[in-house]
Amino acid sequence: MTRLSVRCDDHEGAVLERARDRLWTAVRAGDERGAAAAVFDALGPATDAETVLLDVIAPVQVRVGAEWAANRLTVAQEHTATAIHERVIGALTRRPGHRNDTPESPRVTVACVDGEWHGLPARLLTEVLRLRGWTVDFLGAHVPTAHLIGHLHRTGAQAVALSSSIPTHLPTAHTAITACQAAGVPVIAGGAAFGPDGRYARTLGADAWAPHARDAAATLERGVRRPDPLAAHQAVDALPHLGDQEYTIVVRTGHLLVRETMARLEARFEPMSSFTDRQRRHTAEDLAHLVEYLATSLYVADDELFTRFVLWTADILTARHVPAHSLDIAMDLLAVQLKDFPRARRTLARAREALATRTPSPQVPGHGKSA
Known part of the structure; x- marks a missing residue:
């Protein structure tokens, strides 16, 4: 029985691996028909609908996010892949017998x-x-x-x-x-x-x-x-640390922090002198995200939340050939403006330390793209 069980597990693993490869190839190409075939062909005695949902579609969606983050998929490709997954799930769940609830179901x-x-x-x-x-x-x-x-x-x-x-x-x-x-x-x-x-x-x-x-x-x-x-x-x-008002003030003045940091960054980050209008818009968006994550880190009183975002953003910028050093300068400029906010300054300092010792990720993890 043990050998048979191992062989069955190996067979199921191989089926799932082939299905993931086929699905990835299809969604990357925007091939909805191919994606549906990959999913439905994977169904069988050892691979029920739940297995296909969680061990085929979900990991491929995670890969979609990771490939976008590494600049190997465009935003349009990422959106297309996600939309295909949504429609394939819809087709899969319309099969007879998918819903097992009754009037008495919780x-x-x-x-x-x-x-x-x-x-x-x-x-x-x-x-x-x-x-x-x-x-x-x-x-x-x-x-x-x-x-x-x-x-x-x-x-x-x-x-x-x-x-x-x-x-x-x-x-x-x-x-x-x-x-x-x-x-x-x-x-x-x-x-x-x-x-x-x-x-x-x-x-x-x-x-x-x-x-x-x-x-x-x-x-x-x-x-x-x-x-x-x-x-x-x-x-x-239940969050007594919010009594210092740092979170509230950072949120309320976020647009001013972004505007002032953007203006000062012009003088501190030389490559900005040759930025196109599109690159400047992206820089402003990145600064806005930086402030939003700083505020959230203050809300939950966890410096690591902000540090993880900074390191992820550094990998994103590196993948797009933008010097990650710009993040360090931006955080320094924010710290100057937030000189009267000890928690914010500590959070920024710890993120800068982590950035200084960072090893660039060979494969940028998806952030907020996982399934």
Whole structure:
């Protein structure tokens, strides 16, 4: 039995590897028909729909993000690949017998945080839960918190699975988590935004965290305890470090910080003198992201969040032949403007130290593109 099991595992692994290779080739070429064939051909006794969703489509989507970050895919190609994955998932889930829920099935709401447009991870979780017999209300990407709460009051969901890929949405996620709990509905958080180990889900008071769809489904099947609404109201004040107002002021003055840093960068970063208008726009956008991540790092009181973003951005710039040293200059200029903000200055200093000792990544990891 052991040898047979090993042979079956090897066979399944080979089937999945071939399917991933075929799917990658298809989505890279924008070939929707080829992508669908790769997915449907992978289905079999050892590779059910859940396996295809999570072990074929999800890793290929992660690769799409990584290839975009390494400047080997254009933005248009990345969007095309994601759209193809969405349509292939739709075709896969329209097959007879995909939904296994009944009128007695437990009900869960799956939604992305307000402002979060990466909806594919939440869609994958939705389909896994439906396969496992849950009734799922999939609200999709970019769900305003007020609309989410209204939906919960109308449907009586047993839990909310809240997804976010971009860390700058964490303050909004905190609002959504607290609001759901105040309505008596527990929240399981998932997605890259909540940190590699779920640390920000814990910081923001989520009732559970799961790194992947399988883990989320298993957590929901075990049951997530309903929160005490009174405790949820108190959770709004659970981040005492915000009392120093650094986060609030950085957010409110963010546009001024970007404008002033951009102006001073002209004098400190010589290559800017030959930048095109397009390159200047991109530089301003990069500075805005830098300030947004700094603010988010202040919100959750974690310097590592900002440092990870800086190192990722350095790899992105390197892949696009832009000197990563410009980031160090920009952070120095921000530190000068934030001289009266000790937490912000410490966060910037630690990121600059990490940047100075960084080893460029040979393959830039996707940031906020994972499934």
